[in-house]
Amino acid sequence: MWRAKAAVVLWAVPVVVCGSVAVGALLADVTQRGVLREDDMTSVTGTLRSVTEKGSAGGQLFLEFYVDETPIRFRVPVDWYGKSFDRRSFFAAVRPGARITFRVEKKKLADPDRPMLDPVPTVFVYELHDERRVYCNHDAAIQGKDWGRPIRLPLAAGTGLVAVVCGVGLGFALVGLRSAPVPAGAAAPAPRAAASPPRPLSGGRGAERQGVTDEPGYGSPGPR
Secondary structure, three states, X not given: OHHHHHHXXXXXXXXXXXHHHHHHHHHHHHHHOOOOEHHHEEEEEEEEXXXXXXXXXXXXXXXXXXXXXXXXXXXEOHHHHXXXXXXXXXXXXXXXXXXXEEEEEHHHHHOOEOOOOOOOOEEEOOEEEOOOOEEEEOHHHOEOOOOOHHHHXXXXXXXXXXXHHHHHHHHHHHHHHHOOOOOOOOOOOOOOOOOOOOOOOOOHHHHHXXXXXXXXXXXXXXXO
16 A cells, blocks of 8 residues: 555656646746847948938837838837937938948747738837947846747657656556555444344234233123
């Protein structure tokens, strides 16, 4: 019996540990996908073709520009343009034909957004500078390199597979525990007490067995 219990414990421990690691790795991968990392970004250098300051539906300003090297429309979004973009220096120093460098997301550059009401390929800009000055920089929104990204999914797959295999072993161990023989020293169930015989009824056949009869001459009065 103790061997069967030990087998259950030995199989259960890796199931719990590996299952927890697999779930944790999957959750970490899902939650980190929406976070911008340094390796998610790329720099683009181009010749400025046109630049315009525009207003949003809410009346807030944003910057929109094109470069000669691509038909994509680039924008500095409202929240960054109003708070951290050096507008005065930019419009004083930068003119169409100037060389500028800016950072964007790699996946957005490969597959730009297309707004429903204005379906022009559009990519948002995280940094913009030229040879003389940085006009906007959003490094605070971009975290460092995600070193754990290449190993999270393989780790989840490997530990999940181990948990499944150990789970099968745990199932067999539980079956063995149920079918294990009871030790010789174990107390046997107490026998049930024998039922007492029914008490005889008064009169009738029960009375005859005790020597009582209704026949004349045996204790009962005869006919008068």
